[in-house]
Amino acid sequence: MPEDRVPGDPSTTDAAQDSSTGSPGLTERQAALLLRMLRVAYPHPDFPDAPYERTAKAVQEAGLTDSVLLDGLDDLDARADGDFLALDDQRATAVLEQIDTTDFFRRVHATTVVALYDDHEVWDLLGYEGSSFEKGGYLERGFDDLDWLPRPRIEEYEGEPRVELVTDESAS
Amino acid sequence: MDTEVADLGIDIPESEAAVVIIGSGAGGGTVAHELATRGIRCVVLEAGPYLTADDYENDEWAAFNQMAWLDMRTTSGSWRVATDFPNLPTWIVKAVGGSTTHWSGATPRFMAHEFRARSTYGEVDGASLLDWPIGLDDLAPYYDKAEMAIGSTHRHGRKPQPASNNYFVFANGAERAGYKYYATGPYGTNAEPYDGRPASIQDGFNFQGDKQRSKWSTRVREIPRAVASGNCDLRPSSQAVKITHDSAGKVDGVEYVDAGGNLHKQAARVVCVAGNSIESPRLLLMSASSLHPDGLANSSGQVGCNYMRHTTGSAYATFEQPVRMYRGETMAGIIADEAKHDTSRGFAGGYYMETLALGPAFLASFIEPGEWGRPFTQKMEAYAHTAGMWIVGEDMPQTSNRITLNTEVKDQLGLPVPDVHFDDHPNDTAMRSHGYRAADAIYGAVGALSVHHTPPYPSTHNLGTCRMSARPEDGVVDGWGRTHDVPNLFVSDGSVMTTGGAANPTMTIVALAIRQAEHIAGELAAGRL
Numbered sequence: 001m002p003e004d005r006v007p008g009d010p011s012t013t014d015a016a017q018d019s020s021t022g023s024p025g026l027t028e029r030q031a032a033l034l035l036r037m038l039r040v041a042y043p044h045p046d047f048p049d050a051p052y053e054r055t056a057k058a059v060q061e062a063g064l065t066d067s068v069l070l071d072g073l074d075d076l077d078a079r080a081d082g083d084f085l086a087l088d089d090q091r092a093t094a095v096l097e098q099i100d101t102t103d104f105f106r107r108v109h110a111t112t113v114v115a116l117y118d119d120h121e122v123w124d125l126l127g128y129e130g131s132s133f134e135k136g137g138y139l140e141r142g143f144d145d146l147d148w149l150p151r152p153r154i155e156e157y158e159g160e161p162r163v164e165l166v167t168d169e170s171a172s
Numbered sequence: 173m174d175t176e177v178a179d180l181g182i183d184i185p186e187s188e189a190a191v192v193i194i195g196s197g198a199g200g201g202t203v204a205h206e207l208a209t210r211g212i213r214c215v216v217l218e219a220g221p222y223l224t225a226d227d228y229e230n231d232e233w234a235a236f237n238q239m240a241w242l243d244m245r246t247t248s249g250s251w252r253v254a255t256d257f258p259n260l261p262t263w264i265v266k267a268v269g270g271s272t273t274h275w276s277g278a279t280p281r282f283m284a285h286e287f288r289a290r291s292t293y294g295e296v297d298g299a300s301l302l303d304w305p306i307g308l309d310d311l312a313p314y315y316d317k318a319e320m321a322i323g324s325t326h327r328h329g330r331k332p333q334p335a336s337n338n339y340f341v342f343a344n345g346a347e348r349a350g351y352k353y354y355a356t357g358p359y360g361t362n363a364e365p366y367d368g369r370p371a372s373i374q375d376g377f378n379f380q381g382d383k384q385r386s387k388w389s390t391r392v393r394e395i396p397r398a399v400a401s402g403n404c405d406l407r408p409s410s411q412a413v414k415i416t417h418d419s420a421g422k423v424d425g426v427e428y429v430d431a432g433g434n435l436h437k438q439a440a441r442v443v444c445v446a447g448n449s450i451e452s453p454r455l456l457l458m459s460a461s462s463l464h465p466d467g468l469a470n471s472s473g474q475v476g477c478n479y480m481r482h483t484t485g486s487a488y489a490t491f492e493q494p495v496r497m498y499r500g501e502t503m504a505g506i507i508a509d510e511a512k513h514d515t516s517r518g519f520a521g522g523y524y525m526e527t528l529a530l531g532p533a534f535l536a537s538f539i540e541p542g543e544w545g546r547p548f549t550q551k552m553e554a555y556a557h558t559a560g561m562w563i564v565g566e567d568m569p570q571t572s573n574r575i576t577l578n579t580e581v582k583d584q585l586g587l588p589v590p591d592v593h594f595d596d597h598p599n600d601t602a603m604r605s606h607g608y609r610a611a612d613a614i615y616g617a618v619g620a621l622s623v624h625h626t627p628p629y630p631s632t633h634n635l636g637t638c639r640m641s642a643r644p645e646d647g648v649v650d651g652w653g654r655t656h657d658v659p660n661l662f663v664s665d666g667s668v669m670t671t672g673g674a675a676n677p678t679m680t681i682v683a684l685a686i687r688q689a690e691h692i693a694g695e696l697a698a699g700r701l
Contacts, residue, residue, distance in 0.1 A: 041544045041545060042544060042545075042548070042549055043545070043546055043549050044549050044552075044553065093545060096544075096545075100544065109542070109544060113536040113537050114233060114533070114536070114537060116536070117532045117533050117535070117536035117537075117552065118232075118233050118533040122532065123531075123532060126532050126552060126553065126555040126556065127494075127496070127555060127556030128498060128531060128532050128555060128556070129498070129499075130230070130231070130531070131230035131231060131375075131377070132230070132373075132375045132376060132377075132499075133230050133373070133375045133377065133383045133384065136373055137372070137373030137374045137375035137376070137384070138373075138374045138375060138376060138499035138500055139372075139373045139374045139375075141499075142337075142496065142499055143334075143336050143337065143374040143376075143499040143500035144334060144335055144336055144337060144340070144500065145337065145496075146337040146340040146341070146493075146494075146495065146496075148493040149340050149341065149344045149618060150344065151335060151340070152335055152339065152340060152343035152344050152347065152354075153343065153347075153354075153355070154332045154333065154334060154335050154339075154343075154355060154356040155326070155332055155355060156326055156353070156355040157352045157353050157354070157355070159352065162352075162353045162508060162509070162511075162512070163512055164283045164284070164285065164511070164512050164513070165283070165284075165285045165292070165512065165513050166512055166513065166514035166515075166516070
């Protein structure tokens with residue numbers, strides 16, 4: 001990863017530029033651990049790094065003003081003989097399974113499921129088109145373009161009326 | 173589209189004893205419209221801001237943060253929401269129009285036997301079932317009026333919504349699984365222009381407010397018309413904190429806090445409480461006095477009890493071929509076959525299945541809360557090939573499922589927050605399991621690769637906490653929604669529901685509110701209120 005894209009680098013994060021936010025500064029190592037943790041916990045092999053980097057930034061800005069984030073990241077190394085980054089996906093996942101009920105993991109998770117999947121590049125990758133009102137909706141843009149099933153009835157059933165109450169008498 | 177103007181109507185002096193309506197959603201907005209257009213002066217206190225179509229965001233989290241009721245609440249009980257979303261027991265709206273701003277639009281009526289739940293289902297262990305003091309015959313004419321107000325499709329000659337991609341999968345699956353009673357409605361969004369509002373453009377956002385205004389809400393219909401009558405004073409960002417009464421026991425005013433934090437008191441001749449099933453009992457409990465030591469209108473001890481949230485669950489199925497469930501009207505698809513009461517299925521009451529779609533932003537948080545790793549990301553990667561449905565059915569009222577004041581935790585005004593306690597009844601669990609199996613059959617019949625059973629979301633249907641009862645000792649209000657204890661105090665929202673039925677509640681709340689308002693107007697005209 002190029003030096004200028006390290007999410008926790010003090011020279012590039014908003015948090016470091018504005019200490020009044022109270023966000024802790026991450027060391028380069030901690031920033032790399034966070035990014036690796038996100039890629040392992042939320043693995044999308046076809047996704048580029050950029051959405052994960054934006055998510056890492058959101059995690060840092062999510063009000064983790066105490067040491068939960070920093071200690072939690074350091075703990076990843078501690079649980080991996082000093083080098084979480086050296087673990088393959090399977091072994092890194094096993095480490096995360098040890099800590100997925102901790103406050104640290106839950107707080108990272110809570111931010112990630114919002115930030116990663118609210119990311120418009122991720123929407124594109126998943127095939128979601130988002131807001132359509134300004135384009136006239138999906139009325140002429142495929143709201144009913146499903147072509148692998150027949151067009152279904154949209155009116156209510158016109159046969160016998162629906163049974164609402166099945167009594168012992170009517171069931172026999 | 174023309175920019176909308178948030179008209180707040182006339183100024184009624186705080187010293188004038190008006191009809192004070194707390195809440196502007198399905199219940200409060202409807203009562204305000206019915207009374208104001210009959211010439212009765214009303215003050216509407218709405219806790220949230222006035223958001224118009226221009227303000228609505230077609231973006232799930234942006235809209236959620238804009239309009240959801242996010243004031244602090246606590247939870248207890250064994251329901252999973254208490255674990256996954258401990259401070260978000262409900263998903264309702266704090267804005268003019270209340271939760272009709274984000275409602276889905278499904279408008280089935282209650283069935284006749286659902287008003288007689290205790291008589292029909294018999295004694296159910298642990299359930300506080302009770303028959304309503306009114307029946308379908310009492311409400312049927314008001315259902316007609318409500319369907320006309322809302323513009324329900326498939327009713328009174330109105331045409332159905334067209335089939336969306338999600339409905340293609342849902343309806344074909346239903347047909348192949350042997351179900352018959354499926355359709356794209358009845359549904360409270362215009363399929364063609366109606367009542368001065370345009371047809372749907374299938375933009376896929378109605379849980380976020382509808383920028384097109386083809387979906388009914390009290391914000392697009394009842395509130396503007398109440399204000400235009402010249403008899404309504406709408407006060408947004410006004411949080412009611414206490415209802416006061418005189419020495420004779422009649423309510424005489426409502427204290428509320430405005431956006432600037434200033435306390436006001438509006439004099440009242442009649443008070444209608446319509447703050448949804450959490451805030452309505454909370455307000456009554458906060459209005460305790462020497463005359464009403466356990467809370468206003470709570471001589472029965474039932475205020476806040478019998479909280480119901482409907483038995484719900486969702487199923488998300490993946491397919492080889494694309495679905496793109498997010499395009500088109502979200503809930504224009506309903507299967508009614510399982511709404512029947514048929515104890516051969518192992519539970520009392522019934523449920524509907526309805527199409528449902530979330531964007532990736534919400535789906536990630538709700539499809540399996542807490543899940544991570546490859547099983548989770550595979551669900552997300554299947555997004556464009558996923559179809560979704562919601563299961564919604566009657567849950568059993570239980571006395572112990574209740575709203576109480578949590579005196580340990582205070583809100584931004586320093587008032588005790590509501591605690592929402594809920595335990596699933598075994599009947600609820602059995603119904604939910606049946607619904608998941610039905611979803612498996614429906615999606616399996618059209619070739620699903622997988623079907624995931626998603627647990628209930630924070631509650632959108634909040635009912636029963638000021639229930640109607642024939643006898644004062646069994647509930648809080650009578651068949652008109654008038655409190656048993658206080659003659660000029662009414663409850664006008666879903667809290668009055670004695671039992672929940674299987675149907676989405678908005679249609680019934682509107683029908684009850686039209687009927688209640690007609691009664692109030694008659695009582696005022698006769699000098700009895």
